[in-house]
Amino acid sequence: MSEPQLSSPPPLSRSLSVDGYLQSQTNTISEGEYEDELTEQELRETYDNEEIDRFLHLFSAFVTEVQVPETPPVVNRDDSACPAKFLEHENVFERRSEDGEWTPIKTTSGEYFPAFMKPVSSAYGSLSEEIACNYLAPILPHARPAGPPFTIGRLRLATQRLYLAALPVYGPFFANLLRLATWEDYGTSLIYCCIFWTLWWYNFLAPALVSRILISLVKRRIFPYPTLDDLRRHREEISRADEFGQQVSARLSASSSGITEIWRLFKLLDQTRKAKLKARVKGKLNHAEEQEADNTSQGQDAATVLDDSDDSEEARDVKRLGLKILQDIADIHERIRNIFIWRRPVSSRKYGFILFAIFLTMLLPTRYIAKLVWFVVGFLFWHILPVLASLPPSEQKKLPPPFFDVPTDAEYAMDLISQRVAAGLEVEPSKPSKQSKRHKSSDSIETPDSNSKHMSNSSQSREGSIDWKKWGDRVAVGKSAINDIKRLRPGKAWPVHEVWPPQHPIIPGAIGIAQPQSNVEAHTYPCQHTSSPGLITLTHNTLLFTPLLSQDAKLVIQLAAVKGVKKAGVLKGLHIRWNDSSDGNNEQKEDKFLWVGGRDELFARLVGSDGRRWMKV
Incomplete structure (x- = not known):
């Protein structure tokens, strides 16, 4: 059996040693062969892990503050004519936001509305208003936050999402239609042409279209998703989307290389x-x-050509509206795609039944279908739209978006993070070690695949970062060991009120490490509190801060009491707002950490804990 032949190194690498080049080529090939041997479940996990990696990067770059949506204050009917209580609350709310660093939660209209007030029956102007106030308004969800101000970074993110969600679908679809219309492949075009006119003659065009969509939905349920080709194609799409977003940012950003731009x-x-x-x-x-x-x-x-300080209020509103439209379009496309890949099976099953009902309806005679379509259009126009228009402006902003029960990519990744946090796993999934890849790969060497660049780049960036959790654990072990040595000094009596082994709030002592560990998963992060340096310990339901020179936790925060988390400062600081009810009074407090090692992971764990829905502001 002849040995596999390696391709000769390119001219640029001839200055390096041949052994080094061959070793790097072998590592790249072995990684591709390792992917070829993955099972369907491992492919699915790899796909989800890469989605978590991508979302964590975007989460770290663009999400700086989250808050729990609070219930607005209730205003009595008697105070509606002159809502002095509401104005007083609003002034306090705005003044508190000026004194602090937190963003007030506002609705999409930019105002803070009180809870919806039902008018008395005599105050209804029409039947539509009565139906809207009595039956529709009480079941509406919380109002969505106002759209963020326009920045190049948010525009780049929106274009990346839209590119990734829309272009992989529309691009091949219209390209195939163009090839069919131009008869590039005569045989294929002839077959589809005959099928089209046959279905048209028997009035089966609409049922055939709906059945094709239904088959695509069921196919993703029967056959595993993704395959290895889908995974590699998704990596290429992400790479092209990132490049497209960078090109958009580069075209719209002002060049700062010249003296004029610096000035x-x-x-x-x-x-x-x-x-x-x-x-x-x-x-x-x-x-x-x-x-x-x-x-x-x-x-x-960064300041760009679009971020002009002399922009009028109308220009800023137009740019914000354009950004909001891009984000909404990207959300709709992501939700539709997630229906077809069954990221939330309950919702996908529901829309599958709807498609099946539409398919059965399309089998009716044409005159009945026409009457049914015009019935639906007329009912929406004459009866549904007046009810929606009768809602107050504050309630109209609460209307859910299309396919609201299906998660977007960010919401799905956040669900995965919450599941990993609940299971005690690492937020950032770890890659398989090179030794396992080397054992799983065969001795044959093939041409390296270009799709492995995305994984190699992400793994290199992960390996180059500092593992602050590991350093936090080492500091905790050192503190416990030093404390145990102090307690065992000769001539020092053992305190009666203490137990052996010493219980440390972060991890067990040096002697207690050999004992069976509890099921409580703890994550430690070095930090700098406003009072002193120390360690943050995060469990499944509690956040503790222990000073570096102390064995007792100075700060204990229940995660259920956390009302807001905010990134702050250039030193990777973190602000936590929480409700303290230890003394019987529900008092809101705020603790500031000037620096936190591994802040992004801690931020993701706090947001992903308890399965709550945070409001990104």
């Missing part, structure tokens, strides 16, 4: 600083200006 950026920062100081002196700095100045100082959103 423009300097003037922009200087004007922002002066405007902020001037407004603070006058006491008229509102929250939007403070948030914009804070974002500029932190450098999260």
Whole structure:
């Protein structure tokens, strides 16, 4: 049996050693062969893990603050004519947002609305208004937060999502239609042409279209998704979407290489600083200006040609509306795609039954189908739209989006993170070791696949980052060992009130490590609190902070009491807002950590804990 022949190294690599080049080529090939031997379940896990990786990157880059949506205050009917209580609450709410660093939760209209008030029966102007107020308004969900301000970063993210959700579907579809219409493949076009006119003659075009959609839905349920080809194709699509988003950002961003652009950026920062100081002196700095100045100082959103400080309010609204439309279109496409890949089986099964009912309806005679279609259109126009239009503006913003029961990619990844947190697994999935890949791969060497670049780049970036959890565990072990040595010093009596082995709030002591471990999963992160440095310990229901020179937890926060989490500062700080009810009074407190090692993982664990729905602000 002849040995496999390796391709010669390219000219650029001839300056390196031949052994080094052959070793790198062998590692790339073995990774591709390892993927070829994955089972269907492992392919599914690999697909989900890469989605978590991608979402964690976007989550770390663009999500900086989450809050729990609170129930708005109830305003009595007697106070509706002159809602002094509501105005007082609103002023306190805005003043609190100015003093602190948190973003107030607002609805999509940009105002803070009180709870919906049912008018008395005599105040109804029409039957539609009575139906809307009595039956529709009480079942509406919470209002969605207002759309974020326009930035190049958010535009890049929206275009990436839209590219990834729409182009892989529309591109091949219209390309195939063009090939059929131009008769590039005469045999294929002839077959489809005959099928089309046959179905048209027997009035089966609509049933055939619905049945094709239904078959695609059922096929994803019967056959495993994804296959290895689907996984590699998805990687290529993600890579192209990232490149497309970077190109959009590069085309719309201002070049800062010249002296003119540097001077423009300097003037922009200087004007922002002066405007902020001037407004603070006058006491008229509102929250939007403070948030914009804070974002500029932190450098999260670079100044671009579209971020003009001289833009009018109308121009800013137009840009925000355009960004909101892109995000909504991307959401709809992601939800439709997730229906077909069964990311939420209950919803996919429901829409499958709906498609099957439509298919049976399409089998009726044409005149009945026409009458049914016009009946649905007329019922929506004459009876449904008036009820929706009778809702108050505050309630209209609560209307759910299309396919609201199907998760988007971000919501699905957040569900996966919540499941991993509940199971005690790592938030960021680990790749198989190179030794396992080497054992699983065969001795044959093939041409390396270009699809492995995405995985290799992600693995290299993960390996290059610092494992703060590991360092936190080491610090905790060191603290426990030092404390045990101090307790065992000769001549020192053992305290009566303490037990052996010493119980540390973070991990067991050095002697207790050999004992059976409890089922409580703890994750430690080094941090710098406003009071002292120490360690954050996160369990399934509690967050503890222990100073570095202490064995007792100084801060204990139940995760159910956490009301908001916010990233802050250039040193990877974290602010946590929570309700303290230990003394009987429900008091809202806020603890600030100036620096947290592994902040993004801790942020994801806090957001993914308890299965709650956070409001991203």
